[in-house]
Amino acid sequence: MDTKLFQLTEIKEAAGLLKAGELISFPTETVYGLGANAMDEAAVKKVYAAKGRPSDNPLIVHVASVEEVEKYVGEISKQAKDLMAKFWPGPLTLIFNVKTGVFSETVTGGLASVALRMPDNAATLALIKYAGVPLVGPSANTSGKPSPTMAAHVYHDLHGKIAGILDGGATGLGLESTVLDMTNPEEPTILRPGAITKEELELVVEKVYLDQHLVSKDERPKAPGMKYTHYAPNEPVVIVDGTEEQWRKAIMYYKNLGEQVGLLANENRVNQYKKEVTEVFSLGNKDNTTQAAKALYAGLRFFEKTAVTLILAEAYDSKGIGGAYMNRLEKAAGNHYFLEKESKE
Structure with a gap:
């Protein structure tokens, strides 16, 4: 498979491939994501295959608006609404209790929850809108390796395995989003730290907890980056x-x-x-x-x-x-x- 490097003027073409079940890497303010139609199980399975990613690791679903969230999750608490109003679009992923039958277990990792994020990148928001579907978007790298912050990094890891890369230049933040578990709105819990800190979150919600337990070999992680060796180069x-x-x-x-x-x-x-x-x-x-x-x-x-x-x-x-x-x-x-x-x- 040839991997095409799409320019920002070619977003509609890239979106067409996503609708057809292909994989397209996209830029965000954090790192490059590997996009697939989140409603197409066959497409999502291609993500795991391309990355060599364990299938019990849940995927973050990327949306283009706050309004879309109601389609996919159960009750949205006031705390979650306040957080979205303050930090979306931006580097904050929120985990909600998912509506039954909306996403396959391939997306949720077999859990009763789903991770959602609205990225702060105009090109990727346009890509999602043109595709007309939410996109899964784990980091566009070989599983376990450092996440990509430039299109060249994605090409190095995944050329020949995906249909294309939307080149948005170097990412702004360079580290993945903060992941906040909102399945119990009374105990918002950070599962993965990121650019949005505990202190910033607590300016919006009264108390935020930090999950520091180590995920065991047989335990299903609730968020990406909790279980397997991550971010490691070839050298120790x-x-x-x-x-x-x-x-x-x-x-x-x-x-x-x-x-x-x-x-x-x-x-x-x-x-x-x-x-x-x-x-x-x-x-x-x-x-x-x-x-x-x-x-x-x-x-x-x-x-x-x-x-x-x-x-x-x-x-x-x-x-x-x-x-x-x-x-x-x-x-x-x-x-x-x-x-x-x-x-x-």
């Missing part, structure tokens, strides 16, 4: 969180093991150590966590084209969007932090 990732002495020890430790070390860190640290490692990628200003979050996936993907065999990645403060950054980085690293005791073993 080790997180460094400490002093300059800690960084020097980590670099020397892995170099002595024969690793070709890549450094994913703030621009000051990159400039300090770039002559001591194989490759570097800057996450930007050391005090700008938003910039680091936007650059994270591009950085992880960068090293796949180099001789690097191991990536040392910088930990950032987990406040605000830093919580989303650290959530993705810890999953990419399998929670592996460099500990000083390692260098003494």
Whole structure:
């Protein structure tokens, strides 16, 4: 299959392929999604096949208006309406109790709930409207790998597997949406952190909870990104969180093991150590966590084209969007932090 790169002037053509049951990747303000007609089970199954994604992992359904939500879910609480009014379109996914028979288990992962989002991207909203159907839209990458923030990333992973990619340039935020479980409106619960923080949500609803439990092997995850290894490049990732002495020890430790070390860190640290490692990628200003979050996936993907065999990645403060950054980085690293005791073993 040829994978066509669609320009923004060709949205209607891309929408026609979606209506015909084909897969089209689309840009959002977070990452690129892999779109299929959410009402067409055969099309949705193609998404799992293209990504190599486990079929018990639910998919986020993308809509073009708040009004569409009533078609797909049961009662919409006041809290949910207030959240949609404040944050839609935007990087917030809400999980609702789904109406019986609306979506197949292929979409919901066999759960009695569905995840909905209205992306803040004019081209993709037009794509949904022209297609005339809601679109599933998991990240347009091979399952478990870093999510794509440019059309070139999608092409690298999925060319020959999907019909096309709507090229909207680089995404704005670089990390997936915040996922908030609203199936119990009295206990809104964050299942996946994102750009919209707990503190921002609590300006709209009184109390928001944070689900930090680890999903077991046999448990069905309620949201994407909870169960399987996610966001990981081909090379192992080790997180460094400490002093300059800690960084020097980590670099020397892995170099002595024969690793070709890549450094994913703030621009000051990159400039300090770039002559001591194989490759570097800057996450930007050391005090700008938003910039680091936007650059994270591009950085992880960068090293796949180099001789690097191991990536040392910088930990950032987990406040605000830093919580989303650290959530993705810890999953990419399998929670592996460099500990000083390692260098003494």
